Amino acid sequence: MRLSRLRLQNYRSYADTELAFEPGPNALLGFNGVGKTNIAEAIGYLSSLSSHRVPQDGPLIRHGEDQAFIRAEAHRGGRTAFLEVEINPGRANRARINRGSAVPAQQILGTLRSVLFAPEDLELVKGSPSVRRRFFDTLAVQLRPALGQLRQDYEKVLRQRNALLKSIRHEGFTPTHESTLEVWDIQLAQTGARLLRARLDMVTALRPHLRQAYQDISKSVRTATMRYLSSLDGHDEDKEPSSDPAPENSALEEAGTDQLAEQLYQGLQSVRKREQDRGVTLIGPHRDEIHFSLDTTSVKGYASHGETWSFCLGLRLASYRAMLEDDPEPGAEPILILDDVFAELDAKRRRRLAELATGAEQLIITAAVDDDVPSILLSNAYRVGSENQISTAVPLKAGENQ
Structure with a gap:
């Protein structure tokens, strides 16, 4: 191409x-x-x-x-x-x-x-979780263009649900609010499950390519990897992930879309009171994180400047190789x-x-x-x-x- x-x-x-x-x-x-x-x-x-x-x-x-x-x-x-x-x-x-x-x-x-690597990519490690979520979503959309509309649908549902929660926070909870919130819960769970499944697929696809690309660039014996941290598993976007050793794969990576939708719906029910108090949606892909590690040590805050650059470049080269794997036709x-x-x-x-x-x-x-x-x-x-x-x-x- x-x-x-x-x-x-x-x-x-x-x-x-x-x-x-x-x-x-x-x-x-x-x-x-x-x-x-x-x-x-x-x-x-x-x-x-x-x-x-x-x-x-x-x-x-x-x-x-x-x-x-x-x-x-x-x-x-x-x-x-x-x-x-x-x-x-x-x-x-x-x-x-x-x-x-x-x-x-x-x-x-x-x-x-295309795959573009630029100095701004240091933010993939140093920046907020939203930068990493955007990276995976953008890659997923290039591979599966229909996901572009899905992202828009999810963001629209999220805005509507947050507006309702803010209204509840100021006006108090009423029977009308309850029925409307139920509608948005179902829609958020359904669209969120598809978006979450797409991200998990990207993590699974990139992981082996990242490991190899990092070694190719740095010639290091350290292993570059990543794990998906979901609000469904108790991850709090407002807190830094732990650097303690943890398995690469989570149970979520094995779950189907319907299972993820049910878990998201149940998760929303479990935090409903907290959401009403705060006026914001606390469960869903918009609160998730992708944690990057070298061996078992977090890249963010612990890796050297050279290691950080190599990791970010490894992510982009992994994206390139994942695209090649997705469409191996000559000229693609x-x-x-x-x-x-x-x-x-x-x-x-x-x-x-x-x-x-x-x-x-x-x-x-x-x-x-x-x-x-x-x-x-x-x-x-x-x-x-x-x-x-x-x-x-x-x-x-x-x-x-x-």
Whole structure:
């Protein structure tokens, strides 16, 4: 899977810019602030309908404009597809495939797959549980596009249920509240069970790939792993997980969707009084955590800077390998994007990452310092500059990388 052309209109710093890409490595080189990451972000957005930098679409729109367009020519094996996403903050985004009629943007999911690693990924370890939940949900949506609508459905039910709980907190509990709350309990349990099952499947799929990817990058004898901590098992999002040894697998990983729905429903009943007192839903996938460990020690707060970087990079490479495993058809490999990553790695990790990345059908790299990028990844290199606040990419001349 690869892109041959990418056009950005009113996207971030780009008024109207078109770039051509080649198979294999493509390096975008230039000073910080000229728009390299905007290109990487746009490709990632085309795959997942989300940014790795911001949770909302508003910042993606060029100043003074009210919508943006990302257009691309994508190739999978011998097939070509023309893709377009129209970003409309505050309104429904739309998409077009092969210049057809506009459809809801969700329908483009699955057409193009990519894996993007950026400095922001340190938050996968250091950040809040919501960052880790979003990582797994975004990956699950790329693999199973129908889950995109499921996430929206769950969030809608959660908002409605929380609004009702706040009303109960202020007005007191009435028979009308009881019947309405029962309806939302059932819907939250049903949608939450499907979302929880998808996350558990992602944890199971990534675990062996993470273990191998971490070893490939770090050459460490330590074992990288993860475990899913659910509010159903008493996990409290407001408290840090214990670093005590615990089994990788939980009983939840063996449960079917119907079993999970019943457990969620019963869990909601068990905390109903607490929820009414606090005015918030305390049980469900929105309160869960994914705990990362090296051997039996938590990565967060205990791993060194180098170990943390290797773990985060291992998560992204594990995602890449999980996608390959999910669709082994030739030409279906996801695009691998490394956004300003090499500057954060030592020389050994740079070489190892370069060796691991060269096998990608298409690799997009951004870097502010040319020498940060191993020379084997500079076969197709471009200098990104800024002129009148509009960034453009031009080929890097032979011998310019000095």
